[in-house]
Amino acid sequence: MIGIEGKDWRWRSGEGASVQIGLVNRNGQRCCGHRGVAGTDHGQVAYKVECTRCGHVYGANGSDMHERLCPSCQGGEAGIRFWEVPEPRR
Numbered sequence: 001m002i003g004i005e006g007k008d009w010r011w012r013s014g015e016g017a018s019v020q021i022g023l024v025n026r027n028g029q030r031c032c033g034h035r036g037v038a039g040t041d042h043g044q045v046a047y048k049v050e051c052t053r054c055g056h057v058y059g060a061n062g063s064d065m066h067e068r069l070c071p072s073c074q075g076g077e078a079g080i081r082f083w084e085v086p087e088p089r090r
């Protein structure tokens, strides 16, 4: 599926065992893949993460995925942006 601006908006798994779509880490945080949006850590992309305990959805760097805690119910760090906002049309 190709979305707006000709970009490919499919969710993709990352490289490495802890960033595969559907993988749940030891804290119950499920990796939902990424869309190629840069994270806040060097060389990282931002993954969509879903908490299997409370349903909270947020963004996290791939490097944090294996040990991520939910910002809503486990006192983890606040989520980062995992989507890209298109430039407004003029």
Ligand SMILES: [Zn+2]
Pocket: 051, 052, 053, 054, 055, 056, 070, 071, 072, 073, 074
């Ligand atoms: Zn939670």
